[in-house]
Amino acid sequence: MSNFSVPRRSLMLGSAALALAPAAAFATTSPDLGKPAPLFTAVDSNGKSWSLADLKGKVVVIETTNHDCPYVRKHYNAKNMQTQQREAAAKGVIWLTTASNAAGEQGAVTPAQANELTKSRDAAPAAVLIDPQSKIARAYGATVTPHMYIIDAKGVLVYKGGIDSIPSSNPNDIPKAKQYVRVALDEVLAGKPVMEASTQAYGCTMKYPRTST
Amino acid sequence: MLRFLALLPVALVLVLAGPAFAQLPASSVVQTDNVRAELLSDVAAAKPGEPFWVGLRQTIRPKWHTYWKNPGESGLPTEITWTLPAGVTAGPIVWPVPNVFDIGGVINYGFKDDILLLVRITPPANLAGSTLRLAAEANWLVCEDICIPEEGKFELTLPLAAAATPSDPKTRALFESARRSMPMESPWPARYGVSKSGDPTLVVEAKGLKADTIRDVYFFPAEWGPVAAMAKQTASVTAEGIRIPLKKGDAKAAMPAMLAGTLVLTEKTADGTLKQAFDVSARLDPTFAPQAMTLAAADAEQLTLVQALLFALLGGLILNLMPCVFPVLAMKAAAFARLAGHERSEMRRDGLAYTAGVLVSFAAMAAVVVAIRASVGEVTWGFQFQSPVFSLLIAYLFFVVGLNLSGAFEVGGRLAGVGQGLVARGGMTGSFFTGVLAVIVATPCTAPFMAAALGFALSQPAPVTVAVLLAMGLGLALPYLALSMTPVLQRLMPRPGPWMDRLRQFLAFPMYASAVWMIWVLTQQTGSDGVLYALGGMILIAFAIWLLRLGSGSSLATWARRGVAAVAVLLAFAVALKIEDSPATAASASGSPVSGVNFDGWERFSRDRMTAAHAAGKPVFVDFTAAWCITCLVNERVALETPAAKKAFEQAGVVKLKGDWTNRDAEITAVLKELGRAGVPLYLFWAPGTDQPKILPQVLTEATILSELSSIQQAKR
Numbered sequence: 001m002s003n004f005s006v007p008r009r010s011l012m013l014g015s016a017a018l019a020l021a022p023a024a025a026f027a028t029t030s031p032d033l034g035k036p037a038p039l040f041t042a043v044d045s046n047g048k049s050w051s052l053a054d055l056k057g058k059v060v061v062i063e064t065t066n067h068d069c070p071y072v073r074k075h076y077n078a079k080n081m082q083t084q085q086r087e088a089a090a091k092g093v094i095w096l097t098t099a100s101n102a103a104g105e106q107g108a109v110t111p112a113q114a115n116e117l118t119k120s121r122d123a124a125p126a127a128v129l130i131d132p133q134s135k136i137a138r139a140y141g142a143t144v145t146p147h148m149y150i151i152d153a154k155g156v157l158v159y160k161g162g163i164d165s166i167p168s169s170n171p172n173d174i175p176k177a178k179q180y181v182r183v184a185l186d187e188v189l190a191g192k193p194v195m196e197a198s199t200q201a202y203g204c205t206m207k208y209p210r211t212s213t
Numbered sequence: 214m215l216r217f218l219a220l221l222p223v224a225l226v227l228v229l230a231g232p233a234f235a236q237l238p239a240s241s242v243v244q245t246d247n248v249r250a251e252l253l254s255d256v257a258a259a260k261p262g263e264p265f266w267v268g269l270r271q272t273i274r275p276k277w278h279t280y281w282k283n284p285g286e287s288g289l290p291t292e293i294t295w296t297l298p299a300g301v302t303a304g305p306i307v308w309p310v311p312n313v314f315d316i317g318g319v320i321n322y323g324f325k326d327d328i329l330l331l332v333r334i335t336p337p338a339n340l341a342g343s344t345l346r347l348a349a350e351a352n353w354l355v356c357e358d359i360c361i362p363e364e365g366k367f368e369l370t371l372p373l374a375a376a377a378t379p380s381d382p383k384t385r386a387l388f389e390s391a392r393r394s395m396p397m398e399s400p401w402p403a404r405y406g407v408s409k410s411g412d413p414t415l416v417v418e419a420k421g422l423k424a425d426t427i428r429d430v431y432f433f434p435a436e437w438g439p440v441a442a443m444a445k446q447t448a449s450v451t452a453e454g455i456r457i458p459l460k461k462g463d464a465k466a467a468m469p470a471m472l473a474g475t476l477v478l479t480e481k482t483a484d485g486t487l488k489q490a491f492d493v494s495a496r497l498d499p500t501f502a503p504q505a506m507t508l509a510a511a512d513a514e515q516l517t518l519v520q521a522l523l524f525a526l527l528g529g530l531i532l533n534l535m536p537c538v539f540p541v542l543a544m545k546a547a548a549f550a551r552l553a554g555h556e557r558s559e560m561r562r563d564g565l566a567y568t569a570g571v572l573v574s575f576a577a578m579a580a581v582v583v584a585i586r587a588s589v590g591e592v593t594w595g596f597q598f599q600s601p602v603f604s605l606l607i608a609y610l611f612f613v614v615g616l617n618l619s620g621a622f623e624v625g626g627r628l629a630g631v632g633q634g635l636v637a638r639g640g641m642t643g644s645f646f647t648g649v650l651a652v653i654v655a656t657p658c659t660a661p662f663m664a665a666a667l668g669f670a671l672s673q674p675a676p677v678t679v680a681v682l683l684a685m686g687l688g689l690a691l692p693y694l695a696l697s698m699t700p701v702l703q704r705l706m707p708r709p710g711p712w713m714d715r716l717r718q719f720l721a722f723p724m725y726a727s728a729v730w731m732i733w734v735l736t737q738q739t740g741s742d743g744v745l746y747a748l749g750g751m752i753l754i755a756f757a758i759w760l761l762r763l764g765s766g767s768s769l770a771t772w773a774r775r776g777v778a779a780v781a782v783l784l785a786f787a788v789a790l791k792i793e794d795s796p797a798t799a800a801s802a803s804g805s806p807v808s809g810v811n812f813d814g815w816e817r818f819s820r821d822r823m824t825a826a827h828a829a830g831k832p833v834f835v836d837f838t839a840a841w842c843i844t845c846l847v848n849e850r851v852a853l854e855t856p857a858a859k860k861a862f863e864q865a866g867v868v869k870l871k872g873d874w875t876n877r878d879a880e881i882t883a884v885l886k887e888l889g890r891a892g893v894p895l896y897l898f899w900a901p902g903t904d905q906p907k908i909l910p911q912v913l914t915e916a917t918i919l920s921e922l923s924s925i926q927q928a929k930r
Contacts (some may be wrong), residue, residue, distance in 0.1 A: 030463055055886070102317075106359045143286035143319045160463065167289050168363035168781050198465040200437045204360040205287040208317040 030141030030160060033197050037125045037157040038139035042098070044127035045114035046195025050096065053097070057153050059188055061088055061095045063125070063163075063180065064137055067117050067144040069204035070169045075146065076121050078171040079213035081163070084182055085124040091189055100137035107145065108132055128156040143201035148181050152188050159184040161199030241364030245581070247355040252347070252367035255388040258374040259345050265377060266388055268329040268368065269293060269351055271304075277357045280323040281311035283435055284352040285442035288321050288360070291330060291353035298346065300337035307331040307409040310396055310477055310490040311433055316358070320442040322433055329391040336373075345371045349711040388918070393851075393914060394488035396475045400846055401454065403493045403691030405472050406501030410461075413440060413468065414503035415495050417455040417476060421875070423841045426481040432457050432493070435473040448478075458503065470497050480843045483885075483892035484911050487844050495701030504652045518677060524686040531689020555698065564697025566641040568690040570648020575686030577678040578652075586903035601739045605747055605751070608731035609785065612751050613758075615724035618717050622758050648690065741785060750785035810840050810873040811849075814859070826868040829898045832925050833868045835897040835906070837885065840875040844911065845894040852913035861922045900925045 008213065018175040031038050037060075041051040052060065063081070065072055088095045099114060101107035114128040128137065136142075140149055140160070148158035164177035184194045222280060242251045248271050255266040269291070271279055279286040295303040309328055314321040336345055352364035379385055401419040408414065415432055429446035434440035441460040448457040455478070458784060473497045616622060681748035696702050729750075735743040758779035778803050815824060818835060826833045836853065838845035852858060862869060872881045874893050888908065898921050 033465060069360065070359075090749075110910050196465075199464075201287075202289060203287065205316045205319050205321070205358075206355060207358060208319070210317055 002140045007074040007121070008125065029157070031139070031157055033157055035157060036155050037151040040136050040139055042129040042131055043135060044129050045109075045118070046109040046127075050127055052151070052155070055151075056155050059093045059153055060151040061093055061185070062136070062140065062149040062151070063095065063097045064100050064145045064147040064194055064206065065097050065128075066099070066101050066119075066204055066207075067109070068106050069145045071203035072145050074169050074171050075174070076123070078174050079122075080112075080171075080174050080179075081146070082121065082123050084163075087182065087184060089126065090126060091185070093185060093189075095125045096127055096129055097123070098129040098131050100129075100131040100134045100142065101145070102134050102209040103132035103208040107204075107207065111159065125132045125176070133207070137206050138208065142201075142206050144201045144206060146203050147201045147206070148182055148193070150181065150188060158188055158194050159197050160201075161196075162203075165199070167168055167200070167202035187204060215678060221308070229709065241367055241369050243367065245363040245365065246354075247277050247361060248272065248279065248363060250351065250365050250367070251355075253384055253387065253881065254347075254369055254371055254379045254380055255385065256371065256379060256380040258372045258376075259334075259336055260374060260377040261336050261340040263377050263926070264333050264335040266331050266392075267334055267347065268331045268388060268391060269349070269367070270327070270329045270387070271324070271327055271353070272327050273355065274357075275326075278312075278321065278323040278325045279328075279353045279355050280306050280321065281433070282306070283433065283437055284354075285314075285322040287316070288323060288356060289354040289362075291351060293330070293332065293351045294348050295332075295436045296350075297334075298340070298342075300340060301345065301347075302335045302870050303332035304335075307333070307395060309391065309394055310475060310488075313431065315444055316356070318444075321356070321446055322442065329387055330397075331391055340373065343373055343700050345373055347371070350691055365723060389914075394490075394783060396477075396492045397847065397850060398477065399491040399493045400850060403495035404498040404501060405459075405495040406498050406503050407461075407468055408503045408724040412461050412471065412503075413459045414501075415457045415459060415472065415493075416453065416501070417493060417495075418459075419454045419477055419843070420452065421840045421877075422450050422455065422843070426841070426844070426847055427455075427478055428481070429477070429479040430455060431477050431486075432459065433475040433477070434459075434462070435475070438462050438466065439468055439472060463512065468497055472497070478843070482842070482844050482911060483500070483890050487912065489843055489847055495582060496643040499526075505665055518680070521677075521681050525681045525684035526691075528689040529685040529722070530691060532685075532689045533692055560697045562641060563644045564694045566644035567648040567651075567697075568687070568694045570645040571652055571690040572648075572686045573645075574649045574652035575682045575689075579682040580612060583675045583678055584680070600744065601735055604731050604735040605743075605789055608735065608747055609730060609754060610730045611724050611728035613754060615721045615728060616758060618721035618753065620725060621755075622762055651689065652686070673882060676723065746791060747790040750788045753781040753785040755784075791871075810871065812871055812873075814854075815869045815871040818870040818881065822868075822886065823899075826870075828900075830867050830901045831901040832865055832901050832922075833870065833897075833906075834862065835870045835895075835899075837871065837872040837874055837881060837893045837895040837897075839873065839893050842874075842893050848894060848896075848911075852915045852918050855915050858915055858918045861919055865922045865925060867922070 001106055027106035035067065039052045041049060043049050067073070067076075072081075085095045085097075099107065099109045109130070110149065111130055113132060117123070118125070118128060137147075140147070146163050147164050148159070148161060149157065152158045158182070161180060164174065166173040178197050180195045180196060184197070187194050241253070242249070244250075250272075251270045253268050253270055254715045255268070259265055271291070272280060280290045282290050284571065286288055291306070293303075293306060297303060308330065309324065311322040311324065314323060314325075318907055334347065343461055348366075349365065349367045350366065352362060354360055354362050380388075399417065403415060403417045405413050405415045427450050430450070431446055432440075432448075434442075439462050441462045442558050443460055446457050446459065452458075455476075474493055474495075475490055477488060477490045477492045479486050732744060732747045735747055758780040760774045760781070763774060815836070818837070823833055823835060836845075836849075838849070872878070872884070872887075875882045885892065890898075894911050896911075896913060897906040899906045907921070909921070
């Protein structure tokens with residue numbers, strides 16, 4: 001660890017210090033709530049291209065996934081994720097599941113595997129985005145699977161965090177937990193502010209490309 | 214579905230089988246794929262009414278980790294749910310000091326290898342029966358690249374007895390070492406403020422610490438939310454304490470009134486390095502609004518190479534605006550005017566030669582930096598800015614440059630005869646050395662700005678270090694180079710004239726202002742005495758310059774003046790020696806109860822007192838300590854000032870002497886030297902009738918002290 005540091009006082013001298021002060025560039029930096037959500041373009045498992053900019057006017061949910069992650073499995077095996085995907089679709093919400101784990105890591109899938117998983121799990125997202133370079137996860141500062149985001153019709157990020165309030169791998173906890181995403185979606189669709197807009201996400205660590213860090 | 218299952222890694226299939234563990238009869242040991250977990254007790258038999266420790270030991274598969282109470286950016290902490298007889302209570306997990314894991318850019322806080330999670334069990338005084346059955350269900354998440362939730366059921370039955378009996382020595386040693394490595398309550402108060410951008414900065418008010426003995430400072434926030442988990446934190450140790458700029462977390466809620474967490478740091482002591490950990494609770498200080506600029510240092514290492522090169526180039530350009538460089542530039546401008554009307558190619562050669570001079574100087578600087586790093590291993594720059602001597606010397610430099618700009622004396626006269634000789638040589642050699650001179654003059658008074666780029670450069674491999682410094686040099690040379698290459702620009706240059714002198718004289722005032730500011734910095738580091746020394750030193754320097762400029766009389770008078778001037782300058786620099794120890798002096802003089810050495814219950818050490826007490830047949834304990842020594846403070850808290858230790862000292866009739874080495878007391882230095890020690894902590898114990906003191910280890914435990922004291926008690930009987 002470098003001990004390098006400059007006390008605040010010695011930086012008062014002039015603008016030169018400001019010129020030398022770099023912009024923050026952390027490995028995972030999550031975007032601010034209430035600000036325009038980071039834009040992205042990605043191709044889904046059927047080869048269709050999705051751009052967040054084109055989805056203005058619709059409420060969008062982003063769900064990071066890794067089908068081998070026990071926490072993802074908890075919500076899929078108990079049908080919690082699929083149920084919420086269908087509810088959202090019925091309300092005109094675009095639900096994008098993104099397979100953002102880096103190529104070669106656990107959870108990275110080919111388009112064919114993604115479609116196979118959607119079928120076998122009876123899932124109902126609007127699309128499964130194939131993101132082997134973790135671009136979407138990086139833009140949203142996702143740290144786990146599942147990490148959930150809601151973007152309102154104006155393209156503003158209004159929720160980031162967990163799927164629900166009980167961080168466990170036990171499916172029996174799902175009925176007891178507060179389903180943060182469902183609650184937040186209802187608030188967004190009713191034009192109300194999201195009360196719990198930032199919660200602690202839980203799950204398996206995102207697997208980012210090893211070279212990019 | 215079958216096909217899908219076949220895709221699953223074997224590990225997951227095993228996890229699916231996880232609940233099978235639940236059906237096995239519970240025992241004290243559970244072996245999963247990645248963790249061997251065991252419920253252990255510190256006592257072999259428990260006594261009703263007497264609390265005791267149990268612990269969940271996790272022996273984790275190599276390269277895998279489990280999580281701390283705040284797992285960081287992903288992960289989940291280990292949980293234990295107890296099933297206990299009525300009236301028996303279990304406390305929360307007392308967590309060991311966590312480690313930082315960087316999982317491809319996702320920061321986790323947790324544990325590897327072998328840990329013991331302590332829990333305090335309290336059986337009620339009226340507990341009936343002959344045994345105490347402790348049942349626990351624990352679950353934990355264990356991750357390497359992939360994460361596996363695991364669980365286990367544990368059961369431990371302890372006999373109840375009239376007196377608690379300790380468990381076997383091996384288990385006891387595990388508990389002893391676990392307790393020793395727990396964070397201790399912070400001996401210093403702490404506060405935190407929030408910058409405009411919302412990023413908090415923590416200040417632990419450990420006054421009078423030595424910046425050069427403390428490294429690897431890290432603050433683990435106790436919970437998710439207010440503070441983000443960071444790969445690195447760039448703390449600075451100043452006279453006011455330890456300052457840690459943090460990054461705001463993801464919680465949307467307002468910042469809490471108290472910010473809790475664990476502070477770890479490594480202290481360099483005379484005998485090596487020691488890692489210390491403290492539980493810190495910092496109150497929100499609304500009046501403290503840290504400048505976000507301090508984060509620049511923290512982020513310096515996150516720069517990409519291209520960004521760094523650009524910033525370095527920009528920084529170099531800005532160096533041209535520094536008053537220090539102005540005399541050189543004025544010289545350059547004059548040379549330029551002379552060259553006007555000459556061949557364009559000559560002008561171009563001149564510009565290139567100047568650029569070469571600058572670049573060669575920066576390359577030399579880069580070579581020095583790389584060489585130092587190769588030999589020392591780690592170059593740190595922060596220390597200079599916390600050193601009052603550095604502040605003083607910079608203040609002198611600003612003052613002298615100011616005097617020069619005011620016209621009190623000429624640079625490039627006698628003072629830099631050699632430099633001027635070369636510069637005056639004219640032609641390409643002259644231009645080259647003007648470039649060298651520009652760097653020499655610019656570097657010292659721009660050190661604070663250079664530091665930001667150097668901070669990045671230093672943390673990089675040698676080629677990058679060199680590239681960054683060369684980019685900065687190019688920036689410095691660029692305006693002149695551009696000028697010499699572009700005739701259009703040359704026509705825009707104002708003609709040299711008296712305005713140059715007036716501008717130069719005007720520029721003296723920012724230099725004086727900078728000197729005033731440096732003196733203010735100095736007072737922050739040393740207290741008000743610093744003003745006296747610094748201003749006195751400046752008068753001496755001004756006096757010396759005046760003496761040297763007096764018209765030449767006889768050679769004897771000239772030499773006498775030179776001699777007096779030399780003495781005056783020496784005195785001015787001697788001030789630096791006086792100031793060197795001042796931070797500690799300032800701290801102990803302020804008499805702050807937390808930062809000064811506490812003599813409560815101790816006598817002041819003197820060699821005479823030690824010898825006399827020993828000669829009188831009394832046991833003598835000597836504690837050599839210092840206000841800035843964290844290890845000393847920790848030893849006092851955990852071993853010397855505990856109720857049991859105090860009582861034992863009293864019962865044994867020990868003469869307790871404390872030597873305060875905060876200001877490098879000469880008598881104590883001599884004693885340390887005799888014992889072959891370079892510094893504190895040092896603990897001596899003279900048993901009665903011995904002719905040699907026993908040197909105790911530099912990490913004390915209460916058990917060490919009690920056993921030393923009981924040995925003389927037994928000898929007495």
